[in-house]
Amino acid sequence: MEGIYLYGIVGxxxxxxxxxxxxxxxxxxxxxxxxxxxxxxxSPLAPWPPDEIHLTRHEAxxxxxxxxxxxxxxxxxxxxxxxxxxxxxxxxxxxxxxxxLDRVAGKVELGLRVLWEPPGNPEARLDQExxxxxxxxxxxxxxxxxQRRQTSLRxxxxxxxxxxxxxxxxxxxxxxxxRLSTDRLLLSxxxxxxxxxxxxFREGVAKAREEFSSLSFLLTGPWPPYHFVNGAHDDTGDxxxx
Amino acid sequence: xDNAGSAYAQERQITLxxxxxxxxxxxxxxxxxxxxxxxxxxxxxxxLRLLISSVETARExxxxxxxEVRAGK
Numbered sequence: 001m002e003g004i005y006l007y008g009i010v011g012x013x014x015x016x017x018x019x020x021x022x023x024x025x026x027x028x029x030x031x032x033x034x035x036x037x038x039x040x041x042x043s044p045l046a047p048w049p050p051d052e053i054h055l056t057r058h059e060a061x062x063x064x065x066x067x068x069x070x071x072x073x074x075x076x077x078x079x080x081x082x083x084x085x086x087x088x089x090x091x092x093x094x095x096x097x098x099x100x101l102d103r104v105a106g107k108v109e110l111g112l113r114v115l116w117e118p119p120g121n122p123e124a125r126l127d128q129e130x131x132x133x134x135x136x137x138x139x140x141x142x143x144x145x146x147q148r149r150q151t152s153l154r155x156x157x158x159x160x161x162x163x164x165x166x167x168x169x170x171x172x173x174x175x176x177x178x179r180l181s182t183d184r185l186l187l188s189x190x191x192x193x194x195x196x197x198x199x200x201f202r203e204g205v206a207k208a209r210e211e212f213s214s215l216s217f218l219l220t221g222p223w224p225p226y227h228f229v230n231g232a233h234d235d236t237g238d239x240x241x242x
Numbered sequence: 243x244d245n246a247g248s249a250y251a252q253e254r255q256i257t258l259x260x261x262x263x264x265x266x267x268x269x270x271x272x273x274x275x276x277x278x279x280x281x282x283x284x285x286x287x288x289x290l291r292l293l294i295s296s297v298e299t300a301r302e303x304x305x306x307x308x309x310e311v312r313a314g315k
Contacts, residue, residue, distance in 0.1 A: 009270065050266060052258055059261045076265040078272055089272055100270075111260055220260045226268035 004031075004080045005043035007061045008224070009072040009090075009097050012037040022061050023048055031083055033090040036097055039065060040086060047077045062224045070105040072097060073224040100229050107173060107192050108222035110201055114164055114187040115216040118153055154180060161187045164215070167208055171201045176227045186215065190227035198222060 012032045020028040022041035030037040048054045062073050080086050157180045172191035205219045
């Protein structure tokens, strides 16, 4: 059964320039309604596998449109049964979509990951190698040492992360970050940056590379503003407030 | 593979992983009227792990018009 796949939400009316090819090699089109338009394509009513081909195709469609106008990127595999259902969404979410489009207009998202070599603790590594064996007391001691190690790691990481983050926050309109999601990944950041400030941000990263020579910086983008569309979520969704 | 080639492949792989992180975890969440069951979602994440461990080469992903064969590497 044929359904409709939603890639993103844009303001209307801007005509699409040229044909854009979406998932399943089918053309992408706009469903306009009340000053907004949904960027959609025909699709079977079954989830697309989240593999390289399909993820990059979805992303490429959004990026193609992002070059010429603000777009709210929608999560992978958002499917509708009919055009009416898409229009109902535009109708119901009109206000949040409009404010979200205003928020991201003229801006792009940059991604930054900062890796560090966590302060080593040979003892901790030996503990891991020791495995599950040993008495209950040994086990508890091991757990305690591990916990202490984690606490000091977090404290040290927090200090470095704050220094680094201070650098980039001023170059962005908004920022989002997560610290130490793994021991090595000190900081994962997303930054909403004015288009004409992207080069300044790149220079900021170059300077940071020199200043913090023990850290590795991975800068990606420009991305559609994936991290800055919360508030545009549909009320009925189960991920509200996520 | 020469250095430029492997740097390129690495860059494409990073791009893919960053894309994946955004497309599956971020972006506007709307309740499409086709709801994936819990089992479907689990399948997606199983696929994800396979993907992360198996992506060795990165591909061109320029947009073609529909019906045209996409450039691959």
